[in-house]
Amino acid sequence: MDAMRKQLDVLMGANRNGDVREVNRKYYDRDVCRLFLSGLCPHELFQLTKMDMGPCPKVHSLQLRKEYEEENEKGVDNYDRELEDAIDRLIVECDRKIGRALRRLEDEDAKAAIAISVSEVTQTPEMLELSKQIKQKLKEADQHVIRGPTSCPVRALEEVEELRTTRADKQSILLLDAFNKDRASLPQPLPNPPPLAPLPVAAPDPHIQEMINEKLKKAEDLGEMGMVDEAQKALEEAEALKKLPARQEPVLDSSKYTAADVRITDQKLRVCDICGAFLSVYDSDRRLADHFGGKLHLGYMQIRDKLAELQVLWYNVSHSSIPILS
Incomplete structure (x- = not known):
């Protein structure tokens, strides 16, 4: 708020x-x-x-x-x-x-570290022109706020959002095309992959198993004595003990299990060299468009553009002040 x-x-x-x-x-x-x-x-x-x-x-x-x-x-x-x-x-x-x-x-x-430069792939002349139009519309919105009616800056900001969405969609298509080429060069899975090694079975805790056996023996003895209610209660206690979480045995040889077994997925990640976010070569165009239209990416894109603008400005000022020797 x-x-x-x-x-x-x-x-x-x-x-x-x-x-x-x-x-x-x-x-x-x-x-x-x-x-x-x-x-x-x-x-x-x-x-x-x-x-x-x-x-x-x-x-x-x-x-x-x-x-x-x-x-x-x-x-x-x-x-x-x-x-x-x-x-x-x-x-x-x-x-x-x-x-x-x-x-x-x-x-x-x-x-992966040298595969794709996101900025090189997505900063085409068309994208640069869209960025120029966005900057101009933002300037118009500021001017309207100072001297124009309220509806003018609102419309200008709506146009900015439309331009940003268009730019993000086009950038996602460009990067998706580059990712597809990158993905084509990756090793392809075997047509008939070998069956996965079985996952390790959790071993029951010896102490809990001993208690379960005692409850079952007690239920059997009570049943022979005609104490049905007490025997039923002992059986229920044994069942409750069986539902306790089993103790996980450590995996002695991790090489026997695949990445899928331990829930590690190879996403073939690439790094956005504008904002530092991880992108996957398996991302959809919608996911990539969300990245390019996201606040984090747009924010870093804006400050990088502004820094470049300021550096050019200071360079021009410093060189224009140097006296020309005849």
Whole structure:
């Protein structure tokens, strides 16, 4: 609820219901989020995912962002370096996770670690054009919030979701095609596989078995004495003991049992080099589309694009300031 309330505050202002006293803030105030002013706050990207950072403790306001951008164009303030440092830390940590995943796969299957680069397969000119359109629509939504009617940003955001869905579907088809080629190169199962080795039979606990035998002997003796009710009770106790979980004997030779026996499935995993998620070459197009349209993947995709944009910007600024020697 707090996250939804904050989103509405960004879109419509904290006083949207007329019950909150608006604070006359400036974009440079300490309680205003500088990362949001620069174009991207990581707290907004991963809500309800395993990377959820919780709501940002500082104020997000599109109106203040507009004021900041106007001053930034005049050369008054620039918070881009702070944003670059923040998202660079996230990407470094993600790349470390990807590196660990690749090393883990390489230990099991060297081919898996080098088989497919998800970004190379899915970043075609058509996908890049869709990403460009999404970025433009998001900018239009922000502009509509500042100066247009409420219905305009809602429609713009709906168009963004439609474009993202289209991009995710197309990316999934591209990756599925690459996975099919990768899968074709994998060793195929034998036409008549040998029968599975029998699973180990759980051995009964000797102490429980001894108690069961005693109860059965007692029931037999009571029956011979004509004590039917007591004999029946002893039999019921013996049956209850039989239902206790059997003691599991350790498997002495695991090589006798197949992967299926110990419930280990070989999924032929590949690592997404954008967000670090594991994907299987046996995934369906729907499963892959859900991945490409998921918040985690979209979030890391957005911060990687933003970092590249900032790095190009700083490169141009630094080189334009170098005096030309005649």
